[in-house]
Amino acid sequence: MMELNIWGMIGLYGGVIGGLLGWWFGRKKARKNRGLDELYYHIWQKARSYSWYVTLGALYVFFTLIIFGIELSTAMVLGILLLTHIASWGIIGIILTINMSSTAPLKPSRVKIGIIVFVTSIIVFTIISILTTNWLFLIFSIPPNLIALFIAFTPKQEDSEVTY
Structure with a gap:
């Protein structure tokens, strides 16, 4: 007889309900502010396209782990692939x-450094979690990921722009 994990069910379906509510309220607010224009659709279509490349890279990482003889559960792999795809879609978007839409666009070098730190952190801590069979090591990837996102999304202020 299978054991029912109530917290797993709450997390799984609560996440779906929370995500759909956030999506619905966000689109409702954007529609009210006239934010659903051609640029919006172009940006998010392009972001979805690029996120498939990131997902493809994650697939290659998993295939490499399998070649090295590391046992991976189907649910874990599918969950990480889904998280990779959705997170990369959001970050790229x-x-x-x-x-x-900004007057001071992001510097490509800062964005590349931030993305490299972000991806490296996730890969390293995921491999450590798989090897130790302790998923709590993924929590240690949160601080470097936040720093990487801060580096990537903060435009570098030039000295000439500072006014007193």
Whole structure:
């Protein structure tokens, strides 16, 4: 007889309900502020396209782990692939939105450094979690990921722009 994990069910379906509510309220607010224009659709379509490349990279990482003989559960792999795809879609969408609508676009070098730190952190801590079979190591990836996002999404202030 299978054991029912009530917290797993709450997390799984609560996450879906929370995500759908956030999406619905966000679109309602954007529609009210006339934010659902051609630029919006172009940005998020482009972001979705780029996120598939990130997902493809994650697939190659998993195939490499399998080649090295590391046992991976199907649920874990699918969860990480889903998280990779959705997170990269959101991050790339934010970067494109900032670059296309801001007066001071992001510096490509800072964005690249931030993305490299972010991806490296996730890969390293995921591998450590798989090898130790302790998923709590993924929590240690949160601080470097936040620093990487801060580096990527903060435009560098030039000395000439500072006014007193």
